[in-house]
Amino acid sequence: MQHTPASKFLRSIFTAAALTAFGIMSQASAEIAVKSGDKIAFLGDSITAGGWGNPAGYVHLVIAGLEANGVKAEAVPAGISGHKSDQMLARLEKDVLSKKPQWMTLSCGVNDVWHGKRGVPLDDAAAAKPGEYDEKVATRGTYKKNITAIVEQAAAAGAKPVILTATVIQENLESPENGRLAPYNDFLRSLAKEKHIPIADLFSLFADRIKKENKPGTKVLTSDGVHMNGEGNKLMAIGVLQAFGLNDSELEKAKASWAPLEAAAAETAKKAAEARAAAAKAKADAEKAKSQSAPNAK
DSSP states (O other): OOOOHHHHHHHHHHHHHHHHHHHHHHHHHOOOSSOTTOEEEEEESHHHHHHHHSTTSHHHHHHHHHHHTTOOOEEEEEEOTTOOHHHHHHTHHHHTGGGOOSEEEEEOOHHHHHTGGGSOOSSHHHHTSTTSSOTTHHHHOOHHHHHHHHHHHHHHTTOEEEEEOOOOSSSOTTSHHHHHHHHHHHHHHHHHHHHTOOEEOHHHHHHHHHHHHOOTTSOSSBSSSSSBOHHHHHHHHHHHHHHTTOOHHHHHHHHHTOHHHHHHHHHHHHHHHHHHHHHHHHHHHHHHHHHHHGGGOO
């Protein structure tokens, strides 16, 4: 049968419509990867520790977001301030694998770069550069080897890894620190692709948000250029939930569930501020009383 131009045009419309419908059905039928009863280990540094210690930290937001969509998962907090890839690898069994989680999110890279000479080089070539690292660099291995080992050991133990690209070091995207961080994140992206691991590209989410806000000199997502404020925690949670397979409507349900956590965080911060003020006043009163009694001392 010979197709006329009109019939070809109609066929193209039908094909496009069919592909569009297929895409919609695929999105609608996609399921959240995490299931009720699953444990999710959150391995990381101070950003992850804060994500658990803060009532509205990203770890709590992820768990609440899943629950808002009918998935009751359990968090296994495994963030320790200051930790780099070598330290996370060393405690992987104790802090993560021994807990038997079904999932493990891995947030690592900021300290490997931020710690400068005490950091972890990207690879052997970087480690060999004169003057770049201290005399103990060999004991810390390399970022590529450490991260690969963490991912492979987790997967072998039945904990499905989810890689998080490292977030910004200073909200100036042109900072030297972010320049040094870029190849670390490039490696994470390539590793996720190679091993077919879900990835939350948080650095890209942060960069897009910072560019959109366009507020140079203002902390948009962090409290100090590295650690998360409320908006940063929410953006991290969105990235992780997307990596777990939540679609746009499910993300909206997740966001709607966060208000009570944010209120709890605000109340906790208020009480902490009041406690600091009371402690400062008590100290000042004690010093004043001491100074007043000093002249009478014999």
